[in-house]
Amino acid sequence: MRRLRAMIVKEIWAVLRDPKTRIVLIVPPFLQLFIFAFATTLDVKNAELAVLDRSGGRTAVELVQRIEGSPNIHRVRRLASEADLADAIDDQHVIAALVIPEGFDRDVAAGRPAGVGLVLDGRRSNAAQILAGYVQQIAADLGGELKPQVTKVAGSSEVTAWYNPALDYIWFTLPSLIAIIVSVAGLAITSQTVARERELGTFDQLMVSPLRVHEILMGKMVPPLLVGTLNGTLYMVAARVVFGVPFTGSLLLFYLSLLVYMLALIGVGMLVSAASQTQQQAFLGSFLATTPLILLSGYASPIDNMPGWLQIVTYADPARYFLVIVQGLFLKAMPASAVFGQLWPLALIACLTLTAAAWLFRARME
Structure with a gap:
């Protein structure tokens, strides 16, 4: 010893x-x-998103405002044309671009299914998919408020994250x-x-x-x-x-x-x-x-x-x-x-x- x-x-x-x-x-x-x-970290925060709004109606504006208010979105860049969208993605100014079609508000007012498009930057696939999940959740929440009777019929689900409740x-x-x-x-x-x-x-x-x-x-x-x-x-x-x-x-x-x-x-x-x-x-x-x-x-x-x-x-x-x-x-x-x-x-x-x-x-x- x-x-x-x-x-x-x-x-x-x-x-x-x-x-x-x-x-x-x-x-x-x-x-x-x-x-x-x-x-x-795999969390996507302070991300920039582009929006090409061809509808300009009340529901489209509400959707964009909710996206702007998300804590995960740092800035929403407004686009005027598809060429601007291509440039924003190509130059990596944004991870994703939301495209709201012309008939979006008309379809919502008439009670018809209304959809939007989302263009993702595949070079940053992981961050783009996570950001897409944020946008889809915002759009789903807005759709549930516009048609509560549909949500009620379809039912609801409760998600519980064990061991990490806040998903931090x-x-x-x-x-x-x-x-x-x-x-x-x-x-x-x-x-x-x-x-x-x-x-x-x-x-x-x-x-x-x-x-x-x-x-x-x-x-x-x-x-x-x-x-x-x-x-x-x-x-x-x-x-x-x-x-x-x-x-x-x-x-x-x-x-x-x-x-x-x-x-x-x-x-x-x-x-x-x-x-x-x-x-x-x-x-x-x-x-x-x-x-x-x-x-x-x-x-x-x-x-x-x-x-x-x-x-x-x-x-x-x-x-x-x-x-x-x-x-x-x-x-x-x-x-x-x-x-x-x-x-x-x-x-x-x-x-x-x-x-x-x-x-x-x-x-x-x-």
Whole structure:
């Protein structure tokens, strides 16, 4: 224990004394937290919409005014012709253009079905479809008020959003960012450990020291484990206090899952570090490991949308499991049985990566 304690203290001081490592510890995680929290959102706000009103009647004006009053619409651009509509879409001045035909008000007054057209910018397909949903909802609300008897006959439906009643996208983003940013910081720190020893010329001293291989590895695992736990705690507090995201689950399960997740990441980082000769190689290797870890986790796009063979690959991604755990603990008080259902594959990945890292480290020492 004396040797192990000395190794842990030595590694902690090595991390704190290195200016580059200190910067990696402090600046990027907080920048990523606040930038990603506001930038990675699928909500469409402050959008510009064009309107080509060929009717000019009272109902058409009412529809346009309601669209202008929507909190998601920043500006409504009035158009005079189809050429103006084409230019507005082509030049990306607007995401969508609403076309109200000439007979729109006559059809409404006569009780006939009245429709409008909506032209979307396919280059921004996701935002355009979301904006189209806003416009369709506004038009449907107006139609329901104009013909309440039709609405009454057709019936009504009540939509309830579980776990996120306001459908606030940041409630999904912030818990997910805990998994993503912790992984970035954890891999960046761990990947530098052995490479730093080689670059500074102290790796040979470790080889002739009385320390055993497992003691060296355990000593190098403690600093990134502490940093990951600290970052996870700070992000969880920031999500609740600064952004108002509720945490409804168990803190004990959260820290247990974070510990196992960090061990899996440390195993990957140690593999990269043991295979690298310089810190620059280790940095590039950690970046190479971080990119697929994020993309295959389900954070950027749902795993169900990926090809079948790629979905199989995601089972080797530790972020896939921790992402489910952290979202469940934040938003829906995930029970222990469900947490352990995601935790055992994470523990298996941790065992495999740490074992592989120990084997490679021992092979590079010989």
